[in-house]
Amino acid sequence: MSDIDQNNPFASVTLHKVDEEYAGQRLDNFLIRLLKGVPKSRIYRLLRKGEVRVNKGRVKPDTRLNAGDLIRIAPIRVSQQSPETPGSQLRKRLSQSIIFEDDGLIVLNKPSGIAVHGGSGLSFGVIEGLRADRPDSRYLELVHRLDRETSGCLMLAKSRSVLVDLQQAMQKNALKKSYQALVKGRWPKGKSTVNAPLVKNTLSSGERMVRVDAEGKPSVTHFKIAQSYKDATLLEVGLETGRTHQIRVHCQFSGQPIAGDPKYGDQMFNQHLRDLGLKRLFLHASSLNFKHPLSGDWVNVEAPLPNNLNSVLDKLQ
16 A cells, blocks of 8 residues: 555645745755655655756755745655644743744744754754744744753744844844853953854764864854852853854863853863752853844843752852
8 A cells, every 4th residue: 555645745746936035045944844744854865866856957955045946846755644743832832932022033032951943863843843833824944043951042033034134134243142151160350252263073973062173163252250159150141153052162162161061061060060959051042132124123132041040040159
């Protein structure tokens, strides 16, 4: 018996014309949104085998689409088993975490422990959860990312034009992202900036690691002391560039890693903070300041420090 579901909308050749809203989007991201219920692994296999064509030509996953492009997708065999979808608990938690929303964008106070998207053994993240919670939304994309264990302000765009505008603002350092981090030891009062290039490596295990390297990409982080404790310092952190794990690696490079960091942290310091109740990375995206792409007004969105982190600070006092 064929494993193609009779209700499978992708059982025959399908053609899709790219409208203006999706111009500039990567082909793989376009297909993931379009082919709901088709596993990502299957989509990438279609691309490798040339079963997806753009304007009759073979294409790579990172191909940028143009308005008017014609996408041809070969028939896709879909299992009769219903595709797994984000659970109601995740969708509810994400919906309750929204701290700003209008016609152009959403800002979420992302809880620690939730990835921004599925992958690396995780079926779902923020983007899959919100899309499942809003099935009628025509467009919803991440503007930027946060590490899974980092909490705080995460922005999503409701249209391609808003996404491009905000990402361009980030590239020009016109969108300000502020963080709070608790680090080991006393941070020197005169140390306000770390300028150290970063390079990203993938280990044989598949784990991503970032380190300071003269051949790396330019990376600049600004620090300001918010509160000093006996063996730790609470910092306000600003990013001039937005590299993977930038704050975490710059703190490690400075000899004062972030509390609770399993990848770049200090084992003894982490244990001391665990004894005080810290069960996660002490890094929180506290605010976003940006010029709204639709209204032109300046918007400041703040996410308060979570109670579990405030509790640790109270104990440090």
